[in-house]
Amino acid sequence: MVKLETTLKNEKTSNSLTLKTPIIGASGTFGYNSEFVDFIDLNCFGAIATKGITLEKRPGNSGERIFEVQGGMINRIGLENVGIEAFVKEKMPYLLEHNIDFLLNIAGSSIEDYEKLAQIAQENNIKALEVNVSCPNVKQGCLEFGLNPESLFKLTQKIRQIYEGFLIVKLSPNTSDIKSLATATEQGGADCISAINTIRALGVKVDFIGNKFIKKSVQGGLSGSCIKPVALYMVSEIKRAVKIPVIAMGGISKLSDLFEFLSVGADAFEIGTANFIYPSICTSLARELNEFIEKNNFKNFEELKEQFKNE
């Protein structure tokens, strides 16, 4: 799909990432990426973001991890993952061997964690990092890194000093001031922003059984089509604040969703929850986008994107 090739470029540093298509599989929906190879057409993927990887292996949360809501779902997986060492040793060779472009999604609980992860990414020539900043900073009262502009600036800067590849920071929507966070990210030296991560939410179900109310609840991150308006708002705010490219995500499952995000300034897209419902959704979206471009006589995706910028 030559027409879909797109390059995300940080004009200030000239750091760039070329994607075969603007469609990226979001973190947490493709495992370590190797599980899907039989079912997907890799030519349709710009990249696949790995599951969030931490320094050490993590078992994740115990108890219920999924709660379905109208138009979406809440998850509290708790970053279950094999840890960076096992990822590099056991999972990465498969990705390289099969030419699967990936964004290494990393998460930490201290700046030192992120620094070590960035170091390992740098040593292993990993092309692109997506930094999950929606994690509690254990050393500083467990406040999320991504919710405070100063700590986000510092974190981004520290990673930037170590990692020379394409640096993407994935922003949390759980803020009243996304613009300051986006600015902090850009000033810290990020090449790109991806947004939005899941929205903090509480799913509650109450049954009345045998004269008693029985409550079941799951607190976690909300995703799915119901968060699209929030994501559209956040992406448009981010675009007002920064010049670096933005990978948009949040409730994307249709071609029209791609156009909506383009109209607020998105440069590429991540698809998350929709993969659970339609395992071939990324493939279909890339094909539909390609067909649209051909049918409507656009030269390529870049030209189609330009049209939105001129609006």
Next chain:
Amino acid sequence: MDNYKGTIKYIGEIAKDTYKMGIISDLKQIKAGQFVSVLCPNKTLRRPFSASGFENGILSILFKLRGEGTEYLKNLKYGNNIDFLAPLGNGFDIKNKKSLLIGAGIGIAPMLFLKNELNKRNIENYLISGFKEVGEIVKGSDETIVGGSVLDNIENLIEKFKPEIIYSCGPSIVLKLVSELGIKKSIETQVALERVMACSIGVCRGCVIKLIKNNELTNASVCKDGPVFKGDEVVW
């Protein structure tokens, strides 16, 4: 695993709030204990159902009305299309051993499939099932308990039938008791678990349980590593 577009061959209420659906598709094989994940367009997530049989290319599933997803399925008619992922999970590891099958409630679905497979292989088996009330009984068992628990008289049955392996499906509490019984009586148990799932293919880690294997605690996803587990390995 593949994504299939099937057509409904039959659908009907076989017991109170309990439906049986037959689906014809290109699906070539599915084992007892494996499941399918059905798209319910009015809901965000697909719904997992154990196969209750697979004959002449027709997959059958049983479902009990639980909410909007099953309400949607109930209203489907002969000839309607249905989108599902299959075959999913590991299925029962059938052993050539005298088999006791325990099905609690809608957990009878994979037990009926398994019984059929065991019969085909001439493996001696006995299926006991339990239901809350007479109206809910799904036929096909050698013995059915109504009210009470399917396990009320199980020790006597074990004494009499002397199974070498027990297979079971039903609510967690039943599977836990079956597993404990297996440990106590030194009988191998295989239990099919049910969990809320998102991806149903092992990538999202949404349906993870704990296992103890070689004295080590590990995570296992019900959808990919299960839904059938050795009863003595599950941490309840």
